[in-house]
Amino acid sequence: MFHQLTLGGAQRTERAAGNDQQTPGGIPLRIEGVSKIFTGRAGAVEALRPVEMEIAAGEFVCLLGPSGCGKSTLLSIIAGLESASSGTVLADGRIVRGPGTDRVLLFQEAALFPWLDVQRNVEFGLREAGKPAKERIATARRFIELVHLKGFERSYVHQLSGGMRQRVAIARALAIDPAILLMDEPFGALDALTRDRLHAELESIWASTRKTVVFVTHNVREAVALGDRVLVFSPRPGRIVQEFRIDLPRPRSLEDHLLVDYAAEIMSVLRDAMDTQEQEGANGKSN
Amino acid sequence: MAKAISVSTTRQRVNRSILTTWIRRLVFYALLLTVWQVVANSGIWPDYLFPGPLAVLNSLVNGFQNGQFLQASLVSLQRLAIGYGISLVIGIVLGILIGRFRTFEDTVGSLILGLQALPSVCWLPLAILWLGLTDQAIIFVVIMGALFSITLGVDAGVKNTPPIYLKAARNLGAHGMALSARVVLPAAMPAILNGLKQGWTFAWRSLMAGELLFFTLSLGNLLQTGRDLNDASQVMAVMVVIIVIGVAIDSLLFAPIERRVRERWGLQV
Numbered sequence: 001m002f003h004q005l006t007l008g009g010a011q012r013t014e015r016a017a018g019n020d021q022q023t024p025g026g027i028p029l030r031i032e033g034v035s036k037i038f039t040g041r042a043g044a045v046e047a048l049r050p051v052e053m054e055i056a057a058g059e060f061v062c063l064l065g066p067s068g069c070g071k072s073t074l075l076s077i078i079a080g081l082e083s084a085s086s087g088t089v090l091a092d093g094r095i096v097r098g099p100g101t102d103r104v105l106l107f108q109e110a111a112l113f114p115w116l117d118v119q120r121n122v123e124f125g126l127r128e129a130g131k132p133a134k135e136r137i138a139t140a141r142r143f144i145e146l147v148h149l150k151g152f153e154r155s156y157v158h159q160l161s162g163g164m165r166q167r168v169a170i171a172r173a174l175a176i177d178p179a180i181l182l183m184d185e186p187f188g189a190l191d192a193l194t195r196d197r198l199h200a201e202l203e204s205i206w207a208s209t210r211k212t213v214v215f216v217t218h219n220v221r222e223a224v225a226l227g228d229r230v231l232v233f234s235p236r237p238g239r240i241v242q243e244f245r246i247d248l249p250r251p252r253s254l255e256d257h258l259l260v261d262y263a264a265e266i267m268s269v270l271r272d273a274m275d276t277q278e279q280e281g282a283n284g285k286s287n
Numbered sequence: 288m289a290k291a292i293s294v295s296t297t298r299q300r301v302n303r304s305i306l307t308t309w310i311r312r313l314v315f316y317a318l319l320l321t322v323w324q325v326v327a328n329s330g331i332w333p334d335y336l337f338p339g340p341l342a343v344l345n346s347l348v349n350g351f352q353n354g355q356f357l358q359a360s361l362v363s364l365q366r367l368a369i370g371y372g373i374s375l376v377i378g379i380v381l382g383i384l385i386g387r388f389r390t391f392e393d394t395v396g397s398l399i400l401g402l403q404a405l406p407s408v409c410w411l412p413l414a415i416l417w418l419g420l421t422d423q424a425i426i427f428v429v430i431m432g433a434l435f436s437i438t439l440g441v442d443a444g445v446k447n448t449p450p451i452y453l454k455a456a457r458n459l460g461a462h463g464m465a466l467s468a469r470v471v472l473p474a475a476m477p478a479i480l481n482g483l484k485q486g487w488t489f490a491w492r493s494l495m496a497g498e499l500l501f502f503t504l505s506l507g508n509l510l511q512t513g514r515d516l517n518d519a520s521q522v523m524a525v526m527v528v529i530i531v532i533g534v535a536i537d538s539l540l541f542a543p544i545e546r547r548v549r550e551r552w553g554l555q556v
Contacts, residue, residue: 105455
């Protein structure tokens, strides 16, 4: 109810007719001064400087940065799988205190359960939610179909290719109808062709469900192709150095020269951030 | 066409290699039995100490005909099943606790590592003191034989569960008991299975050792009565029965489960 009000300004398109899904769409996300310091035997390591971020309901935001800039850590914190050293995460105005089915995290390795077949993997979250068997089966079928894996319901994980595994992971996440999808380089291990196809599929799923997506990547073109906004992170300790709004029509084409221009600009910002990092060592000035 | 031919020739080749394996095996055992019979006939040792295979076969047939062997096997198998079943339940619970909670690992875990160094037969005197010469005493020894291997197997499996499965499961709403039963246990299955197999061999050994001391009919007891009667052929016949039961449990119970797990997890090409 609250999020209905805050939605007003967001570029929320009308839901496609014929889309009979009961999905409520995305919810807004607010990150207030979230930081992370890992303390180990070697002393404290600052992984993430306090980050401020506001993400509208139904927005597609890409977090871009080199490895080890704390963007995955931030995603884990939003998912509630890790706790922040300071600051709070607010999902739909409520403080995040642990994992919840309104926010689902997708990993680079699809993290499917090898002892379950595709159908049962997709049913997993529904079962935890105590849904009756009939509904589970039907819902899982629907999402397996959505990710174009009809006919593979009885396959086991090791029989699937990397791209198919990610599709199953997406179906498994969507099945419990989360409002926010947190994607941690989900296509990082895939070949370029498969990745492009999954971009298109993700874009169309997002367009029809209007979930909020936070997508972590170190691939500039991927970020530009998918995001409404791209937030560029500096290397460790991570902080946001610049923000780009990508106003390009969808579905986007990787060959679009505007997209290539955006990518080039972001790339240079990213390079600068990495260079200053090298010069300054650990005492980087924020922003 | 060419493909069909090559497939059929490889199948023939596979069939032939299986056939040669069996022929080799058959020849080996035939030779072994022959040598055994020849040595037995040579009269180096008296018949009642070193009977030939034919005498052992005779004892075997007799033993089954008068019902003794079958009944003894059933008694032993029942004790094994009860003891192993109890170890299974306790071992899985202990293994999960030790694998997931540091406090349990530092305390109970170290105790179990220590106790595992103690051959389970060493529990027998204590078991008899506490429980008398009863079934419970034997079952107690069987439990002590199997429990620690199972616990440590489950513990190892739980510890080596890839953390990403746990993260994914928690993220999809699993927690508490459901997390253990539906994610931790199945994820640990390959390692657990190793513990279960080792536990079973220890249970079987402990059972036989325990039964040697008892007066009621059982496989171990038949070995002992064979000795008392100076009847080496009965002793050997019972040994054959024990081997056959052991091999049968291995190949009919554990091998198929292991194969299924390996196939599912994609560990076998």
